Amino acid sequence: MNTHTYYTAVGHFRRKTNALDQSYPVIIINQQEYCVDIQEMALWTALNWRLLDFSQIEAEYNKLDQDCIIPARRTLEDCLGRLCTRGLVASGTGETGFEALYDLLGGLYVTPLSASLPLRLATFLKLTVLKGVSISKARELFRRDRPNKQEAQVMALSRQALLSTAELVKCAEVGAKDISTDEKLMDALYNDNDTTSDNIVDMMLTAESRERVTVAIANLYLRKQIIFQRV
Incomplete structure (x- = not known):
């Protein structure tokens, strides 16, 4: 039987400067910094806000x-495997597309992007500097979002506590x-x-x-309203 496997990026990007005033990229997950080379950064960027x-x-x-x-220091498969091993990329597999999606998102934690101004600024810079998006287009991407009822509930709960997709499903259940x-x-x-x-x-x-909450989270992510974290 054929299986489906999806991948996505975890954490958020920040550009840092060393003592020699040289800038370099890092990925931040749960306040921990991970240095990446150009090839890893490019692959992580390709997966950011995408489910592929x-x-x-x-x-x-x-x-x-x-x-x-990009200098090809390693194959795409090896680079992807390295990012998965380091926890900077997540993967999920299932017999159907939805099963793979839930396997991917179930254990990832949801952080509303609007909850953190520094995070919004860092993301804005990533779009304009790394991805070459014009400032006017980047502003358009960050315009006020209009979530549906389930998406709004996900955002409201995620602003109260750091919750995984599975935990958000449980909140909806009860x-x-x-x-x-x-x-x-x-x-x-845990009642x-x-x-x-x-x-x-x-x-x-x-x-x-499960399905409606997972789909809501996926849609919020694709609309750049949330990022995923690990704990």
Whole structure:
């Protein structure tokens, strides 16, 4: 049986400067910095705000390769594998496209982009400097978004606590809207004898809300309203 595998970028980009006033790129995940070379940065950029299979990655990467003249230190497969091993890229596999999507997103944590001004500024710079997007076009991309009801609920919950896709599914299952304290959060997520932080992704496989929440998160990501983190 054929399987589907999707990939996406994790974390956000920031340009830093060393003691010699030389700039270099880093990827920041959960406040930890990861240095990357030009080839890794190009591949991570190709996956940022995208959910792609390998053939789509290859097409996007080749566009960047021509534009940036990326030195081929390693094959695309090896570079992708290295980024996955380092946790800078996530992958998900399933028998259907949706199963692969949930496998990809289930354990990733959602951070609303609008919640962090420095993050918005860093992302704006990445679009204009690395991707060559015009300032006027970048401003258009950051205009006020109009989410649907499920997307708005995802954003509202994610602004109260750092939640994974699976945890957001669980919140939808129990109708949780206020998770502003640790007690309310734990009651919403782990109010039974079976669910734990280690198995919640699997526990939500049969949840009625799984598809609509996962699709909402994917749509927010593709519209550049959120990024994904690991903890």
